[in-house]
Amino acid sequence: MGKYLQRHLQTALFSLGKLYRRPVATVLTATVIGITLALPAGLHLMMQNVNSVGYSWEGTLKASLFLNKSVDEAAGQALARRLQSEDGVANAQYISRAQALEEFKALSGFGQALDLLNDNPLPAVIVVQPRTTQTPEQIDSMMRKLSAIPEVEQAKLDQQWLDRLFAILSIVQRGVLIIALLLAVAVVLTVGNTIRLDIENRRDEIVIMKLVGASDAFVRRPFLYTGFWYGLLGAFVAFVFVTAAVILLAGPAAKLSGLYQSSFVLQGLGFSQTLLLFAVGVGLGWFGAFWTVARHLGSVVPR
Amino acid sequence: MSDIIHFHRVSKRYPGGNDALSEVSFTLGSGEMAFLTGHSGAGKSTLLKLTALIERPTRGQVVINGQNTAKVKRWGVPKFRRQIGMIFQNFSLLYDRTVFDNVALPLVIRGEDDKTIARRVRAALDTVGLLKKEKQHPIVLSGGEQQRVGIARAIVTKPPLILADEPTGNLDPALSAEIMDLFQRFNDVGVSLLIATHDIPLIERMPHRVINLAGGRLADPADLPKAEPA
Numbered sequence A: 001m002g003k004y005l006q007r008h009l010q011t012a013l014f015s016l017g018k019l020y021r022r023p024v025a026t027v028l029t030a031t032v033i034g035i036t037l038a039l040p041a042g043l044h045l046m047m048q049n050v051n052s053v054g055y056s057w058e059g060t061l062k063a064s065l066f067l068n069k070s071v072d073e074a075a076g077q078a079l080a081r082r083l084q085s086e087d088g089v090a091n092a093q094y095i096s097r098a099q100a101l102e103e104f105k106a107l108s109g110f111g112q113a114l115d116l117l118n119d120n121p122l123p124a125v126i127v128v129q130p131r132t133t134q135t136p137e138q139i140d141s142m143m144r145k146l147s148a149i150p151e152v153e154q155a156k157l158d159q160q161w162l163d164r165l166f167a168i169l170s171i172v173q174r175g176v177l178i179i180a181l182l183l184a185v186a187v188v189l190t191v192g193n194t195i196r197l198d199i200e201n202r203r204d205e206i207v208i209m210k211l212v213g214a215s216d217a218f219v220r221r222p223f224l225y226t227g228f229w230y231g232l233l234g235a236f237v238a239f240v241f242v243t244a245a246v247i248l249l250a251g252p253a254a255k256l257s258g259l260y261q262s263s264f265v266l267q268g269l270g271f272s273q274t275l276l277l278f279a280v281g282v283g284l285g286w287f288g289a290f291w292t293v294a295r296h297l298g299s300v301v302p303r
Numbered sequence B: 001m002s003d004i005i006h007f008h009r010v011s012k013r014y015p016g017g018n019d020a021l022s023e024v025s026f027t028l029g030s031g032e033m034a035f036l037t038g039h040s041g042a043g044k045s046t047l048l049k050l051t052a053l054i055e056r057p058t059r060g061q062v063v064i065n066g067q068n069t070a071k072v073k074r075w076g077v078p079k080f081r082r083q084i085g086m087i088f089q090n091f092s093l094l095y096d097r098t099v100f101d102n103v104a105l106p107l108v109i110r111g112e113d114d115k116t117i118a119r120r121v122r123a124a125l126d127t128v129g130l131l132k133k134e135k136q137h138p139i140v141l142s143g144g145e146q147q148r149v150g151i152a153r154a155i156v157t158k159p160p161l162i163l164a165d166e167p168t169g170n171l172d173p174a175l176s177a178e179i180m181d182l183f184q185r186f187n188d189v190g191v192s193l194l195i196a197t198h199d200i201p202l203i204e205r206m207p208h209r210v211i212n213l214a215g216g217r218l219a220d221p222a223d224l225p226k227a228e229p230a
């Protein structure tokens, strides 16, 4: 068993040595694979960040509960206090009709015009801030409960834009998945083509090995390791590209989220995502090699 | 069975209609050394290829070391070939590896451990007189030395049968004689050898059977073309 592992290690190092002796070709191939892997990884990261922007802005979400005119100030205050203690509610603030009118006057600029009205047309409002830890569905059901309260004439959640954002994101997510699949095929083809050339160049060597009794598995092994190394190097290049992009974008993103008083911070590749990137790179490299070797090695026989 | 090679009415037709061998029957006894001669295109290489399963016969039976080659499946060929040491006119060495690594190849393929490999490679290199060149690359060696590396590679696994296809074809007479002496020494310790060659003067001085091919058929060895004065 130890002997077997030692042989594999030797073959792996032998393949790496072959790549090391052609540094330019190796770096070029690894870069092509790296860019191909970086694209879906970067897109995925972008999606995830936009998603978390959505959620972080959910913190600034407010539901307005417009109260019946028959509800007086004391009852309104009491209701606000009751809501405040509800589970999904972060904050509930009562705004009396008079306050509402004052605010409206100040914000709208219709001050004098409104003085002409005999009656205050505005209802009292309770402004409710949902807790940010909730899913959109939970917020939905909470809103239904709030609008069912008898004192509440109408409950309005300003979240349409958020719904649209999430809807668009789910479409884009599917697009990213399709792009990722296409690019995975591209990686397999890149590795495959490189290894096909490698097989052509080492035709004599393969023939000699077969003549002295090498099994197919033995002849195949160094090529599979070549695919492995290409995948690993490609994943490393992709990791560098994506991380560099995150670093370059972190400053502007922080500025932007500052403007919106958002707690949003641009996220880079996490540990498990980095691991996944390398696993996918190695897997595709290995598969590309395996597929090519299966197709081409059989035709390289002694004559 | 004490024959190492047994051909029974073997014919080989290459795709394209070339009859390279027709109805060839012969045996090589275990421990025997024989020469295979004939004009260019007579079918010498084809006969050796059928023996090593590089080609398959169109008709007839090839039995090697008691094993009917028709029963050896494609995936069984590597294992089958490991009982044969093969030597080629063009040496067929790996020029990006050292002499040591070239000779070690058949042992590496068999998954031997490093200690066994080192010991047996040095023994083989010692036999062919190249122990001091183990760290060099074949490209810096002379033709005769390169062929001796090829021979060391063929014997490093101690196969019962050695096939050589014009092993001295690229060498001058003195070197050729050295190589033949080497073969004789293997035969002395019981290895069977079948050596294809054009070199009539070289084999005439050795006391071994000559199998003569003409146009793909066995011919009388008495018909050997007489050695031309150099």
Ligand SMILES: Nc1ncnc2c1ncn2[C@@H]1O[C@H](COP(=O)(O)OP(=O)(O)OP(=O)(O)O)[C@@H](O)[C@H]1O
Residues within 6 Å of the ligand: A303, B014, B015, B016, B018, B019, B020, B038, B039, B040, B041, B042, B043, B044, B045, B046, B047
């Ligand atoms: N792969 C092949 N495909 C088609 N015909 C072939 C093939 N190999 C050999 N032949 C033909 O078979 C015949 C015998 O060839 P072979 O190589 O066995 O001869 P040989 O005795 O080794 O000749 P030489 O002394 O020139 O090496 C020749 O007519 C040759 O053209």
Ligand SMILES: [Mg+2]
Residues within 6 Å of the ligand: B044, B045, B046, B165
């Ligand atoms: Mg020939």
